[in-house]
Amino acid sequence: MDSQEQLTGVSVDNSVYQRRRDEIAALAANYVRGDVIPEIEYTDAEHAVWRLVAERLQERHHSLAAPEFLDAAEQLDAGVEGIPQLQQVADRLDRLTGFRLQPAAGVVPFHRFCGSLADGYFHSTQYIRDGATPFYSTEPDVLHEVIGHGSALADRRFAQLYRLAGEAVRRVETETAQQFISKVFWFTIECGLLDAPEGPRAYGASIVSSYGELDQFRSADIRPLAIADMVHVSYDITRYQDTLYSARSLAHLEDVAGEFWASCDDVSIERLLAAAK
Numbered sequence: 001m002d003s004q005e006q007l008t009g010v011s012v013d014n015s016v017y018q019r020r021r022d023e024i025a026a027l028a029a030n031y032v033r034g035d036v037i038p039e040i041e042y043t044d045a046e047h048a049v050w051r052l053v054a055e056r057l058q059e060r061h062h063s064l065a066a067p068e069f070l071d072a073a074e075q076l077d078a079g080v081e082g083i084p085q086l087q088q089v090a091d092r093l094d095r096l097t098g099f100r101l102q103p104a105a106g107v108v109p110f111h112r113f114c115g116s117l118a119d120g121y122f123h124s125t126q127y128i129r130d131g132a133t134p135f136y137s138t139e140p141d142v143l144h145e146v147i148g149h150g151s152a153l154a155d156r157r158f159a160q161l162y163r164l165a166g167e168a169v170r171r172v173e174t175e176t177a178q179q180f181i182s183k184v185f186w187f188t189i190e191c192g193l194l195d196a197p198e199g200p201r202a203y204g205a206s207i208v209s210s211y212g213e214l215d216q217f218r219s220a221d222i223r224p225l226a227i228a229d230m231v232h233v234s235y236d237i238t239r240y241q242d243t244l245y246s247a248r249s250l251a252h253l254e255d256v257a258g259e260f261w262a263s264c265d266d267v268s269i270e271r272l273l274a275a276a277k
């Protein structure tokens with residue numbers, strides 16, 4: 001048994017994990033909006049993975065997450081003791097901001113994912129990462145969805161940004177425009193930072209749900225938030241980001257990213273890309 005196995009009590013046999021992950025994912029495949037989200041009977045080992053990661057994240061959040069994110073996470077109150085049932089998280093979000101959750105079997109194609117955001121639905125997986133690698137996940141899992149996105153969606157202003165991104169994707173028709181909107185989504189909603197007196201702090205779901213990236217993000221090339229600057233920057237979702245963008249405040253994020261999503265169309269994005277060449 002290696003040290004990670006000792007921590008979580010979960011087997012490192014990946015095929016066992018994969019079967020369990022697929023079993024939970026299969027429940028989402030039959031879900032129809034309006035149904036009660038399937039309740040998952042999580043094992044003690046799965047709850048232990050949540051506890052281990054959520055506790056470590058919470059420690060880091062106090063000094064590395066943006067105060068606006070901390071307030072939102074407090075509103076959601078997902079807890080560190082064990083994996084919450086998604087329906088309970090969904091009910092709480094619905095009361096707080098009107099956002100709803102629907103179970104997902106894995107990564108949802110960006111157009112469908114964003115189209116749902118425009119309708120106030122967020123696709124969320126229910127399985128948890130392999131206990132053999134508790135601080136790393138190759139795909140979004142319930143920890144990322146609830147602690148990262150769920151927390152943000154508990155705040156009206158962040159939730160509105162998700163909606164605007166969704167509406168923007170629905171509005172445009174070209175692949176190029178969709179890809180650029182997706183890039184702005186990545187550098188804000190997934191990996192965004194907000195300035196604070198002590199230095200930039202994270203609100204982006206990928207960073208606040210990653211123990212490793214919380215430790216690393218301050219070493220990235222952190223630039224002032226500017227949509228045009230993103231044209232030249234590429235990103236790779238499979239590793240920590242080399243370049244990040246920090247907004248001066250949540251109001252600045254709304255002015256820059258929110259305004260972009262609220263007003264962009266195929267023509268304006270084409271012009272933006274051409275002007276940046």
Ligand SMILES: [Fe+2]
Pocket residue numbers: 140144149190205206
């Ligand atoms: Fe995400």
